[in-house]
Amino acid sequence: MSPMLPKLWFKDFSDTSFVIRGENLTPIAFLVGYISQTDKTKAYVHFVGVDPEHRSEGLGKSLYEAFETKVLDLGANHIEAVTSPANTTSLRFHEAIGFMAKDTSGSLVLPTEASGHKDFDGIGEDRVLLSKTIRAQYPIA
Amino acid sequence: MSPMLPKLWFKDFSDTSFVIRGENLTPIAFLVGYISQTDKTKAYVHFVGVDPEHRSEGLGKSLYEAFETKVLDLGANHIEAVTSPANTTSLRFHEAIGFMAKDTSGSLVLPTEASGHKDFDGIGEDRVLLSKTIRAQYPIA
Numbered sequence: 001m002s003p004m005l006p007k008l009w010f011k012d013f014s015d016t017s018f019v020i021r022g023e024n025l026t027p028i029a030f031l032v033g034y035i036s037q038t039d040k041t042k043a044y045v046h047f048v049g050v051d052p053e054h055r056s057e058g059l060g061k062s063l064y065e066a067f068e069t070k071v072l073d074l075g076a077n078h079i080e081a082v083t084s085p086a087n088t089t090s091l092r093f094h095e096a097i098g099f100m101a102k103d104t105s106g107s108l109v110l111p112t113e114a115s116g117h118k119d120f121d122g123i124g125e126d127r128v129l130l131s132k133t134i135r136a137q138y139p140i141a
Numbered sequence: 142m143s144p145m146l147p148k149l150w151f152k153d154f155s156d157t158s159f160v161i162r163g164e165n166l167t168p169i170a171f172l173v174g175y176i177s178q179t180d181k182t183k184a185y186v187h188f189v190g191v192d193p194e195h196r197s198e199g200l201g202k203s204l205y206e207a208f209e210t211k212v213l214d215l216g217a218n219h220i221e222a223v224t225s226p227a228n229t230t231s232l233r234f235h236e237a238i239g240f241m242a243k244d245t246s247g248s249l250v251l252p253t254e255a256s257g258h259k260d261f262d263g264i265g266e267d268r269v270l271l272s273k274t275i276r277a278q279y280p281i282a
Contacts, residue, residue, distance in 0.1 A: 006187070007262050008221070011179065013178050014179050034153070034178055035178065037153055037154050037156060037157065039153070127148075
């Protein structure tokens with residue numbers, strides 16, 4: 001995955017990136033995201049990785065929660081991400097944590113029911129476009 | 142190069158990214174860069190591509206000039222980039238437009254004389270770390 005993750009990224013976007021460490025402080029899961037430079041209301045999840053030996057432990061969910069809290073604080077009101085239409089695990093995960101998908105028709109549908117945007121990231125690289133509206137919870141006065 | 146260039150990047154960093162178009166408005170060269178989210182004084186050139194049929198026409202230099210002018214305006218005071226130590230064309234190019242390289246000892250040397258930082262972007266992915274100090278030219282009063 002090296003081309004997707006130049007080392008300098010971890011520094012340049014460290015305030016919106018998170019790592020979870022396990023035994024001996026070994027990284028077992030991480031998320032790299034950013035606030036769009038051209039639209040400060042938009043946060044984008046660039047990459048999430050979870051150690052195969054630590055799947056189904058809720059680490060991905062924890063990372064997204066940390067990211068959501070942080071970008072909300074920085075002024076974003078929605079989160080975007082993309083995934084491959086073939087990656088049903090990812091689609092189910094995003095659906096479970098409240099993401100919707102923008103269908104090719106432009107309407108919002110459940111991620112598991114979305115069709116991929118053909119060749120979105122290059123020839124053969126179809127993508128489902130995911131988004132989640134976020135907002136601060138204010139107590140009723 | 143698809144993994145290095147998700148489509149959404151062109152949108153999220155469009156204010157610090159540039160394209161040069163040729164006949165029929167076909168893109169013949171482009172640069173994607175950004176201002177570091179964690180250090181607003183630092184601008185980073187993520188990717189530069191020039192159509193092989195349009196090499197040696199100064200397009201890369203023009204793109205870097207446009208980028209430098211823009212990020213200076215946005216408050217950056219230096220530009221960083223990385224390249225492979227095997228890419229002598231890139232090293233010579235950056236040297237010609239005023240970049241220096243941070244050697245493994247930490248000192249600044251000419252890019253063509255720099256040693257690569259071993260495995261910087263992953264196993265087998267050595268990188269020369271390039272930087273250029275930029276500043277606005279003020280007339281003497």
